[in-house]
Amino acid sequence: MPDSVSRRRFLASAGAVLGVGPVLAACGGGDVTAASCQGYSALDAAALQQRQSLDYVDNTPRPAELCSNCRFYNAPEGGSPCGGCQLFPGPVAPDGWCKSWVIMAT
Numbered sequence: 515m516p517d518s519v520s521r522r523r524f525l526a527s528a529g530a531v532l533g534v535g536p537v538l539a540a541c542g543g544g545d546v547t548a549a550s551c552q553g554y555s556a557l558d559a560a561a562l563q564q565r566q567s568l569d570y571v572d573n574t575p576r577p578a579e580l581c582s583n584c585r586f587y588n589a590p591e592g593g594s595p596c597g598g599c600q601l602f603p604g605p606v607a608p609d610g611w612c613k614s615w616v617i618m619a620t
């Protein structure tokens with residue numbers, strides 16, 4: 515079995531145990547590409563749990579509240595379309611959102 519397939523199966527199993535399936539489903543699943551900011555395959559179960567606990571989604575349900583205008587957002591580097599969050603590891607979409615959103619200081 516290819517390594518990427520076994521890794522996906524492990525994450526799917528870990529997600530089921532931790533109840534992160536809805537988060538992965540909301541974000542387009544665990545099958546990932548960097549261009550879509552859904553590169554979760556390198557994240558462990560604890561990191562996925564952190565993301566879920568803050569109700570992170572790739573597309574904000576609140577148009578005025580975006581990761582890209584949040585004080586915890588780390589802007590993309592190296593030509594990546596994805597930034598990061600200071601509260602949990604892994605890629606974060608500029609148009610994403612979580613319940614810890616706080617307006618960026620000007």
Ligand code: SF4
Nearest residue numbers: 581584586587599612
């Ligand atoms: S705290 Fe939430 S809204 Fe702010 S950058 Fe992190 S994930 Fe996005």
